[in-house]
Amino acid sequence: MDFAFDARTEELRAKLLAFMDEYVYPAEAVAEQQRDRLASPWDTPAVVEELKAEARSQGLWNLFLPDAEYGAGLTNLQYAPLAEITGRSPQLAPTALNCAAPDTGNMEVLSQFGDEQQKKQWLEPLLAGEIRSAFAMTEPEVASSDATNITTHIERDGDEYVVTGRKWYISGAMNPDCKIFIVMGKTDPDGEDIRRQQSMILVPRDTPGVTVERAMRVFGYEDHSHGGHAEVIFDHARVPASNLVGEEGGGFAIAQARLGPGRIHHCMRLIGMAERAIELMCRRAVSRDAFGKALAQQGVVHNWIADARVTVEQLRLLVLKTAWLMDTVGNRGAHTEIQSIKIATPRAVVDIIDRAIQLHGAGGVSQDFPLAELYAGARTLMIADGPDEVHQRSLARRELKKYL
Structure with missing residues (x-):
């Protein structure tokens, strides 16, 4: 078994280690100082945008996405040691490289299951780091460790779907740059196959009926790296039927x-x-x-x-x-x-x-x-x-x- 990293991985590791030493570690204290002066604790410190620009200029961008059409085209084995390096500064490094959750998972969903319009409207600006996103699955009223328990309803009404439910610990939702939610709910709550009851749908943050109710802390911390965690209410929020990701029952x-x-x-x-x-x-x-x-x-x-x-x-x-x-x-x-x-x-x-x-x-x-x-x-x-x-x-x- 060969334990050596290949040439591309070694090249990116060297570049990323230098980027961490020269830019990321010095920026940790700067980010904290800038955050104290922001109008909202969820606004992005200026130094983060500077890090993003520098990382992109160095080719340290979207390293997580194996699809070469959208990302760096790295295998999981190539990406692993790079992700390890970013874990040394989890509040800054993943965001700087556009490799932070929940955006990473959402970009993977859109690249694999989204249609061309969904990719153009939401995937492209996410890949460019122009917007942030959130993934809404966990609910406070049920044991969400069993995803079949979710109670949020996604009901078809003509050319629209109506989304009603309550979610919490929705990562990314507090960030003002969060423009889109991928919401998991039930389109067929009485279906015989409990794993075909759920669907996923795209709900823009500014949709009437969507309310970001409050920030959720983690051990007293407000997790800025993920854009915070929030409780979100969907009160008969209407979106076009074309916002469904994949097919009904595929959630x-x-x-x-x-x-x-x-x-x-x-x-x-x-x-x-x-x-x-x-x-x-x-x-x-x-x-x-x-x-x-x-x-x-x-x-x-x-x-x-x-x-x-x-x-x-x-x-x-x-x-x-x-x-x-x-x-x-x-x-x-x-x-x-x-x-x-x-x-x-x-x-x-x-x-x-x-x-x-x-x-x-x-x-x-x-x-x-x-x-x-x-x-x-x-x-x-x-x-x-x-x-x-x-x-x-x-x-x-x-x-x-x-x-x-």
Whole structure:
């Protein structure tokens, strides 16, 4: 098995690492200062637009999209180490490269399932980084870990669909540049096949009947990197029938197609978050003394750092194997590995970041270091894109099936 990156990946890695050092890391503090002076906390700091312009000029743009017609044409295996690098600064780097969720998944949906008009109206400006988007599936009134539970109605009325429902934790919806929602709801709530009841439809943000009710915080943080999370009300919002994505009853399958790449992208970035935590842990350990010697000389600190390094190396190999399988046998063929990394990666990275916080003492939970925010993001991914328990259930069933 060849573990070396190919020439294109190495070239892009070198370029991206230099971009991070020269532009992204210095911009972290600048973005925070600018955000404090914005009229709305959801407005985009000027430095983010500067980063986007620089990234695009360097060809570091839409790296996530394997379709060469719309994106960089990279395989999952080529993109994995690049996504890892962006995970070291999750609040800025993915957005700077136009590789931030939920836009990535929405662009994948539109490129695969959208018609020509939908692509022209919504995909093209998303690819250009001119607008943002949101994906509206999760609901507060039902257990959304089972996507068949959703209650939002999408009812046909002549040449229109009428959308009625309540969604929450809708990523991207607080950003004023968010212009379009991809909404999942039921067009056939009484259908015999529970996986054919759902459809997806495009609902422009300015549609009458659409209300962004409030921002939803995550561990007290307002997640600016994703354009915030919101509770959104759809009160008999009418859109043209041509806004349906794909066919009626195809929503569940589209959601699964969307979530597969999203899950691996999150795991790739999580490894970058872990690497940032290890770096901060080591820098802290060699710069602080306690009880007469450097923290770096304390045995427990040795254990934390060594365990973190072993864990990251294991996770990276599993993520790269999963990316390779997705490229060679498809998402369905990589189902076991996708679920494995979705279970293992957030859990392990949360533990690594937790140790880094402990080593930083009070500083670890403060705004002076990125660790608390990294922790909130990593811990959330034990729920997002399907909670751990759902993936464990599915994975165990697949294993047991061999013996039944």
